[in-house]
Amino acid sequence: MSTLPLQPFLILALILFCMGLFGALTKRNTIIVLVCIELMLNAVNLNLVAFSKYGAQPDITGQVFSLFSITIAAAEVAVGMAILIAWYRNKNSVNIDEVDELKD
């Protein structure tokens, strides 16, 4: 089995994470923000899997952990979308700048 180095995985994850972060911080459409958060999560998952295979102490735990993370991400998206839909029904908008009701 040819040994791929660890770096490409980490670089890919870094790029993914940065994209996700940029999107999550700048986009005004809440759905895009949610998608970007998913991107960040996936970057983390990629890291977990990569380390579990090529890390200093390879272990199956990393892969199991990533499965957990995917599941939780799915649940989170479900909740997030539900809130978003409720919000859209009320305000007829998905603009994240307008979601500041908790301020006062």
Place this chain on the structure above:
Amino acid sequence: MGTLSLLVFSPAIGILALLMTRNSDNNQRTHVLALLSSFIPLLLSIFVFALFQGGNQLEERVSWITFQVAERTLTLDYELAVDGFSVLLIILTTVVSLLAILSARWMVNKDLNLFFIFMLFLEIGTLGVFSAHNLILFFVFFEITLIPMFFLIGKWGGTDREEAAFRYIIYNGLGSMLLLLAIAVIFINVGNTNFSVVADFFSGGEQKRFQAGMAIALLLAFGVKLPIFPLHSWMVKVHVHAPPALVMIHAGVLLKIGAYGLIKFGVFFFPEGFEILAPVIAILGLINLLYGAFLAFRQTELRAVLAYSSISHMGLILLGVAALNEAGIQGAIFQAVSHGLISALFFLLVGILLVRTQTTHLKRLSGLARLTPLLAGYFLVAALAGLGLPGMSGFVSEFTVFLGIFKTMPVIGAIGTLGLIMTVVYFLRAILNMTFGSYRNTFGNLKDLRTEEVISATILLLCIIGIGIFPNSVALTIQQTLETILVGIGG
């Protein structure tokens, strides 16, 4: 679960029972339920007291958090233990709580169920404060007392209840902040917050400046609770506007946390620091004593008179602490217990009076002795106890405090006796104005005390007289605590 944990969390049974009957409108049943459940901690506290008198060391320890920072192990454990001083305050807490719950039935007119739940919650906090043997745990319980107090004042208080509740929470919050900072500093230095470990750590007593700094911090932190002039304005507000049944506990027990902390942490941990600070504390005590007395003399509202009299009496505790000798410290401890009983009795009577007349304004009350001789008699006896009549607990504490302060600072003691004279003046002025003189028929047919009220007042009175006639019952209990503290002072 050890006996102490059982004691501390025993009011939870009552809370659960009350929560289950939350929807019932039957006030009678709620009252009986609360009463029964406050008997449990009372019995347990008597049991603890008996165990303690039997020479048992009641200590509990459960490992909680341990972490390593740069080769140092920091440990936070759940630790409970009692000594003579705290066991007395525990008994005081359970007795006063029971009596407050007993008499609250007629003083509280809305949501009795929730009122009792908060009262029991408060009891957990108070019992925890007195049985904690660890600073962090002490702090946690200390904060727990703040929350139910806030709601109890804010919801069931008198006309200005919200203002009173906010003043309470702000002042005490600031005090807590200082306390937390002090505890954090201790924790960083010692690596543990167990009382005994901390006391051992600082017993070398080399770092005078550090000790003095800690002493100032603790003085300020507990000074809010005690309260020390000029940090007292919250306390007057609470006394006047909180429901009397609550003030029984507040003035009777919660204010004593200040004295407890000052003696047990302050003098015990940082004797050198307190030695440096002693003149300042003595002067603060003197100010409290005289300022409270003269203001009590000018008030026209009975509850304000009592509030300022509490400030004045707390001055005696400060004087005792400042004396830094066996008589002074013992006097301060005596004063804490004695003032707890006396102010509980006073606010019990205030509550009883309020139910009947809707007012405690001195100008509107006169000649109560005619229709309610028992109530008037109890008021007079309470005033006599408050002004330190021999044969009652107040005298023993006043005498021992002055015995102590005259040894170290005779001039301050001599000025302090002026406060004792003023105490007579303001108490007699207030009480005689109410009970003596001709009766103005503004309240119709006043009813004298009912049996339950007589029982509550008599229990408190018997405690007061008991300590006054047999002070050794208390003195011997705190003997060991006193010796431990005195070793640090070197006296």
Place this chain on the structure above:
Amino acid sequence: MIEFVWLIPTLPLLTFILLTILRDKVNQTGSYMAICLTGMAFILSVLVFIQLIDAGTAVQEWEWITIGSIQISFGTLLNPLNGLMLILVAFISLLIHIYSLGYMERDQRMTTFFAYLSLFTAAMLGLVISPNLLQFYVFWELVGLGSFLLIGFYYYKNSAKNAAQKAFIMTRVGDMGLLIGLILLFWQTGSLQFEAIFSAITGGDVEGSMLTLIAILIFIGAIGKSGQFPLHTWLPDAMEGPTPVSALIHAATMVAAGVYLVAVMYPLYMASTTALMVVTVVGGFTAIYAASIGLVQNDIKQVLAYSTISQLGFMMLAMGTLGYTAGVFHLFTHAFFKALLFLAAGVVIHAIHTQNIKQMGGLHQRLKLTSITFAIGALAISGFPLFSGFFSKEEILSAVWADGQYGLWLVALVAAFLTSLYMFRLYFLVFHGESKQRLDQIGLVPKTMKIPMSILAVFSIFSGFFNTSWFGSYLGDWLIGDNQMLTNTHHGSSIGVMLIASIISIGGIILAYMIYVKKSFDQTSLQSSFSGTYKLLANKFFMDEFYHTSFVKGAKGVGKIFVYVERYGVGFLLAFIREMLTTLSKSGSKTQTGQTQTYAAVAFLGMVLFTAIYILKGGY
């Protein structure tokens, strides 16, 4: 028997507790019970006294409080002085209890009255058998409580309220002196036991100026309790209480406690000449000061009250001039005749329901026994030859003379003259002359009131013979015994002093007779020719007004200043804290924009910052 001495104060205390609990259930029975128990206490004290004659002293002690390494105990002490006081107090209390049965007959709160009276008796009996200064102080305050409760017995009267309050506060001022004195004494001698204190003092363990300070502080306590100048103004007001109370507390027993205190602490005073001088001067001044006021008062009880103050001044004067025996002797005789005078006055008030002597007169016809006993009391207090007061007063005068205080000796003579003058002015105005009231309405005086008066009258005549230069000074020998700490200064009374004292006394009586019966001098012209003096005396030298403007107003002023401090000083602090918190939270809330993305960006930047620090530092 002597080991049961603690039972003596316990019996009346038991009465108090029982009567307080059973307040409404017992009426007449309650008072009989009180009398029985007081009677038992009296019998017990007689038995104890008989045993004491052989034993000399007896001490019992129990541990009371432990303060670290300090132990303070309670107990009982019997010595000649205590034994004498014990029997005296128990005896007079018993008589007054019996008298009250008649006097308070129609009062609804009779049980309460007897309860208070028993409380007082218990405290007073406890006071006289105290073995240490702290216990003394405890009972000292408790007799004050008894006095306070009884002065304020008619609680619905505003005057009674004020009088009770005043009595408590003014004696408290004195008590603080005593308290400071006893604490200082404790730290100087290491004990509160009388025995230990005295041996420390005679051993010279206490520095001279400290000793003087302590002695004077303790004397301030005595001033307060015994109504000496300047803390005397509460005593005349205390006459608001029922008359038996005035007789028991404010004449015979409690007010004499101050003199008793000086007697108990006598070794202390012997060690300090300055303190003795203070006692002398205060006593002498009070004697003449109060006597002069008594001359113009129109309230029968007020006159008697001022006469009490004046007589107490005499006792203090004796104490200060080393006349230990003389002082205690006068205390002993005064207890009988002053109680008698008050009881007789009580009968008069009971009969005609007024206290103003201008509205009395000619009562001799209806109240024969009362008139006779009052006359006996008046003769005794004036020092008429062969009556009890004659011997004790003569002894005081000799003591003052022997001490070389000739100025004060003259003062005492004038005071004695004034005493017989005002006493007989009172007697003649009340019992002789024309009656101003309808006398036929006066009912019979109950036996319960007559018997105590007769007994007291007998004692007023004969109690002087306990200590005379003719038959022997039994009392003096008994009191001094073989006690080295007290010097036996029985002054061989010269015939000269006796003669002068008799002349003074009889002169006063004759002058009173001339003015008030014969009307040889016109009263109104006397008043107008000395109008300034009269005004001064009638207003009691304006002492009350002085206290009102100085201390009462002063305390109110200080209170007012503190109110302003509270309002502005502490209020400012409160406002400051509040403002600080609101500003802080307002500026804090501005950062809460509600923009999720801003929050996230800040969180991310924070993480970057921490990571950077971590990398730069290379680990923790």
